[in-house]
Amino acid sequence: MDLIEEADGQDYVLRVDIKVAGYEEEKPAIRDVSLQVAPGQLVGLIGPNGAGKSTTIKTILGLMAHVDGNVTLGGRHKRYAYVPEQPVFYEYFTLWEHLRLAASAFGMEEDQFAGKAEQLLKRFRLTGERNHYPAHFSKGMQQKLMLIIAFLLEPDVYIVDEPFVGLDPRATNDFLSLLDAERQRGAGVLMSTHVLDTAERICQGFVLINSGAVVAKGTLAQVRIDAGCTEDATLFECFHALT
Numbered sequence: 430m431d432l433i434e435e436a437d438g439q440d441y442v443l444r445v446d447i448k449v450a451g452y453e454e455e456k457p458a459i460r461d462v463s464l465q466v467a468p469g470q471l472v473g474l475i476g477p478n479g480a481g482k483s484t485t486i487k488t489i490l491g492l493m494a495h496v497d498g499n500v501t502l503g504g505r506h507k508r509y510a511y512v513p514e515q516p517v518f519y520e521y522f523t524l525w526e527h528l529r530l531a532a533s534a535f536g537m538e539e540d541q542f543a544g545k546a547e548q549l550l551k552r553f554r555l556t557g558e559r560n561h562y563p564a565h566f567s568k569g570m571q572q573k574l575m576l577i578i579a580f581l582l583e584p585d586v587y588i589v590d591e592p593f594v595g596l597d598p599r600a601t602n603d604f605l606s607l608l609d610a611e612r613q614r615g616a617g618v619l620m621s622t623h624v625l626d627t628a629e630r631i632c633q634g635f636v637l638i639n640s641g642a643v644v645a646k647g648t649l650a651q652v653r654i655d656a657g658c659t660e661d662a663t664l665f666e667c668f669h670a671l672t
């Protein structure tokens with residue numbers, strides 16, 4: 430079932446309304462997960478191991494077999510980019526060939542593609558690797574390739590699964606500042622992460638999941654109320670209270 434539909438004239442780039450989704454019929458892994466990402470907004474998808482974050486992302490991507498619900502893309506082009514936690518690549522393609530393949534899949538013109546791709550390679554300090562094979566890269570370098578492909582496409586919404594594990598501090602900074610620029614362009618971001626202090630600093634909205642259901646949602650102030658925490662509680666303290 431392809432859940433991704435298109436919407437007209439809207440104030441969101443992603444709207445998710447999942448009643449149930451599971452790996453086996455009659456056995457939901459997540460229930461009643463609804464969320465919305467506005468243009469320019471970064472929403473953190475937070476929860477302990479096994480809570481249902483990856484399942485939520487897989488459902489959004491249309492990869493779950495047993496689903497009841499809707500996922501609606503908004504924005505100008507209704508285009509999304511997914512950045513997986515585990516990098517995926519072709520063994521016999523060079524770095525540059527990966528970028529060219531992604532660009533052609535999205536119908537980018539060659540002149541538009543090459544300049545942007547060079548810029549991103551430089552930004553992530555991979556220019557010297559352009560003719561090398563990602564199969565021989567480190568995990569962090571492979572992750573950078575996933576990020577470069579996503580940024581190359583300039584989607585309306587980024588769906589990012591745990592980006593911080595594996596990236597060095599400089600790459601993390603580069604990633605976050607590019608993401609900021611993309612948000613200013615109007616792109617939205619849904620990002621799952623366990624790195625709560627970073628999430629607290631960079632996200633404008635949160636969706637906290639536990640045991641397959643949403644337990645708190647909204648700004649940090651709203652999450653504090655849902656968690657029964659004080660006004661100065663950290664995201665970690667709310668997480669601890671809720672899970």
Ligand SMILES: Nc1ncnc2c1ncn2[C@@H]1O[C@H](COP(=O)(O)OP(=O)(O)OP(=O)(O)O)[C@@H](O)[C@H]1O
Nearest residue numbers: 452453458476477478479480481482483484485641
């Ligand atoms: N391929 C699968 N087949 C069957 N059940 C699965 C599968 N993947 C995940 N699950 C189950 O679905 C539930 C939610 O798992 P999910 O992977 O979405 O958690 P998560 O929040 O992403 O956890 P983590 O932080 O560990 O990555 C868990 O109970 C898990 O056992």
